[in-house]
Amino acid sequence: MSDSMHELILQHQFLFAGVLVILCLLLFCCLLRAFKGPTVADRLVSVNMMGTMVMVIIGILTIMMNEGYLADIALIYAMLSFLAVILLTKVMIGIHKEESVSENGADDNKENGKENS
Numbered sequence: 858m859s860d861s862m863h864e865l866i867l868q869h870q871f872l873f874a875g876v877l878v879i880l881c882l883l884l885f886c887c888l889l890r891a892f893k894g895p896t897v898a899d900r901l902v903s904v905n906m907m908g909t910m911v912m913v914i915i916g917i918l919t920i921m922m923n924e925g926y927l928a929d930i931a932l933i934y935a936m937l938s939f940l941a942v943i944l945l946t947k948v949m950i951g952i953h954k955e956e957s958v959s960e961n962g963a964d965d966n967k968e969n970g971k972e973n974s
Contacts (some may be wrong), residue, residue: 873921877914884910897949902940908938 887910890903912931919927 870921873888877917880910880914880917884914897953901945901949904943904945905938908934908942912938 869930887903891900891907894900894903897933912935915931915934917929919925954971
């Protein structure tokens with residue numbers, strides 16, 4: 858291999874390493890948002906974004922390490938991440954419905970108590 862080709866490969870390795878560091882920092886920021894998020898929607902979006910970033914990290918590692926099996930792992934992780942977000946959304950919708958039903962039931966009981974008095 859010529860020196861220019863070796864230098865190009867080395868530059869790509871440094872570029873990929875820099876991108877991995879930036880993605881890890883962003884992943885940490887998303888983790889903070891998932892814990893601290895003021896609403897459930899913020900938490901769900903941050904969990905989804907973390908899954909996407911992990912897939913990108915695995916994709917970059919696939920290129921850096923020249924290992925094809927990592928691409929398969931990234932695809933499997935994409936499916937699991939999607940299903941996890943759908944499941945969390947269903948759970949949160951169910952919890953929200955239960956809370957609204959219990960609040961409406963409590964309001965009805967208060968109104969019925971006032972009418973009986």
